[in-house]
Amino acid sequence: MTLIYGHRGAKGEAPENxxxxxxxxxxxxxxxxxxxxxxxxxxxLMVIHDPTLKRTTGRRGKVSEHDAQELMTYDARLGGPGWVQSCPIPRLAELFEKCDFEHWQLEVKSASRxxxxxxxxxxxxxxxxxxLLRKITVTSSSRTVLRALEQLTPDLSRGLVAEYAWLDPLKVAKNYGCDLLALNWTLCTPERLLxxxxxxxHVSVWTVNEPALMRRLADFGVDSLITDFPGLAIATLGKG
Known part of the structure; x- marks a missing residue:
């Protein structure tokens, strides 16, 4: 059974993150x-993809230059599906309080040590x-982040985000004691998956939005797929 993860929530259906x-x-x-x-x-911890505010809020500057209370007043519905109501940038704590997910993949972008x-x-x-310790996997493509996870929070599940094959993702995942591999779907061959x-x-493949591709990857035997359209994925694959 291939499990389904909503990408940034339901990015294709509502304003992301x-x-x-x-x-x-x-x-x-x-x-x-x-x-x-x-x-x-x-x-x-603020839930937003870019290090800057421009794309989703239209505001200038970096997330790291603003306090949380200020960030929570910024409307983050730009560039996504049309939405009538304001959609503020949330704190991770707010999502933990209000959303009952069985599992969370929390991606940390590259950062200084x-x-x-x-x-x-x-x-x-x-x-x-x-x-929620057992319901979270912290993922990153950054060796610095993976090293910090391994050294400081060894009891947190960790995962490698692999977008390119120029470094063997399986080797890197093993080196940092990962138990999840978030793999760009273009890298997901049956051989690499096996x-x-x-x-x-656990191999989680992203970002998968076409029904034919969902079915193909499910047939390959991927453990989970990450999609902008959770409703479409449910209709295509059934409940994961």
């Missing part, structure tokens, strides 16, 4: 999600507070 988007994902019957994190100036360490410790503290699963990795 907003409470509205994650609620839409749950309404579709998909109880697993993927999201992106950046730290606010005052050290809060100090920032990576601050982020993974903040994730662990929140996960513990909301009793090798990864034999290595004990």
């Amino acid at each position: 907003t409470l509205t988007s994650f609620r839409r994902c749950l309404e579709r019957g998909v109880r697993r999600c993927e999201l992106d994190l950046h730290l606010s100036q005052d050290g809060e 100090v920032r990576a360490e601050r982020m993974v410790l903040a994730i662990r503290e929140l996960a513990e507070r909301y009793e 090798k990864a699963q034999q290595q004990g990795l």
